[in-house]
Amino acid sequence: MTRLKESDISHISSNLPAYDRELSAKTGKTLLGIACHACRADEMKIREQAGTFSIQVVPVTAGQGIIGDFSQTVAAILHFMGFKARVSDRPDISGIAAAFEQGADAVMTADDHRFVGINLQTRTVSDNSRATGRVFAGGLDLMARGIKDKEVLVMGCGPVGEAAAKTLLSLGARVGLYDLDPSAAHASRQRLSDGAGRGTSMVEENLDRALLGYSHILEATPAEESLPLESISDQMLVAAPGVPLGVPAKGCEILGDRLLHDTLELGVAAMAVSLLL
Numbered sequence: 001m002t003r004l005k006e007s008d009i010s011h012i013s014s015n016l017p018a019y020d021r022e023l024s025a026k027t028g029k030t031l032l033g034i035a036c037h038a039c040r041a042d043e044m045k046i047r048e049q050a051g052t053f054s055i056q057v058v059p060v061t062a063g064q065g066i067i068g069d070f071s072q073t074v075a076a077i078l079h080f081m082g083f084k085a086r087v088s089d090r091p092d093i094s095g096i097a098a099a100f101e102q103g104a105d106a107v108m109t110a111d112d113h114r115f116v117g118i119n120l121q122t123r124t125v126s127d128n129s130r131a132t133g134r135v136f137a138g139g140l141d142l143m144a145r146g147i148k149d150k151e152v153l154v155m156g157c158g159p160v161g162e163a164a165a166k167t168l169l170s171l172g173a174r175v176g177l178y179d180l181d182p183s184a185a186h187a188s189r190q191r192l193s194d195g196a197g198r199g200t201s202m203v204e205e206n207l208d209r210a211l212l213g214y215s216h217i218l219e220a221t222p223a224e225e226s227l228p229l230e231s232i233s234d235q236m237l238v239a240a241p242g243v244p245l246g247v248p249a250k251g252c253e254i255l256g257d258r259l260l261h262d263t264l265e266l267g268v269a270a271m272a273v274s275l276l277l
């Protein structure tokens, strides 16, 4: 998992209204709407519940320590969606304890290994990697006006890519799995085929050849420019949860509204919605 830098997220809080408009233009839905679509939740009900649902965001100093603006940005995203959100006064265990003592409904907190939301009543745990894969798959479904029976190439078979593949299969897409390490793609395929009720995926071992055959891409790698410029076509739709963005600048220009990418917003939104389910 790539560790975010402050520069990856410092723009988010002040840009949320504009980003919401951008998402509506690309997918037909807002940040909350996409998260509800991905979580198969009723948007009106979620909006109503969010207003009385308090989430305490707790910074964690362990490991590589606090990322500047991370907790404040998470709280800003939650507040923008209508949740009662605040950053705890103290980090770590003191912040977790205070959340319970102050009767918070949930906490959101991240160390160097996991970023999770925990519903303190139901004990539901929402994991950022799974939520991010799921919500970007949902966003691609919306951009494609229905991904069912379409072929999607998932680039990067880590936790985010595999969660995206699982969601895409459940939406009826045909999924190709690519990873720099072919054994990782094969292992993902095996885990995905073990799950009941989902379609079959296939492993693509040669990226250049694979990119000739797919016009729907789910880019979930930690590499820059993982999607070669020459492979980007006028029909291509790209959902890119990978950080840093795997699409070269010229490719972003070509794709325009056919590219969905952010570093935190959609994943946090899906985590929050899933805490209410």
Ligand code: PYL
Pocket (backbone or CB within 6 Å): 001, 002, 003, 004, 005, 058, 059, 060, 061, 062, 065, 066, 067, 068, 070, 071, 110, 111, 112, 113, 115, 128, 243, 263
């Ligand atoms: C959650 C992000 C998404 C991509 N990489 C993940 C990451 O950067 N994880 C580390 C988060 C550390 C947060 C720090 C703090 O400020 O509380 N412990």
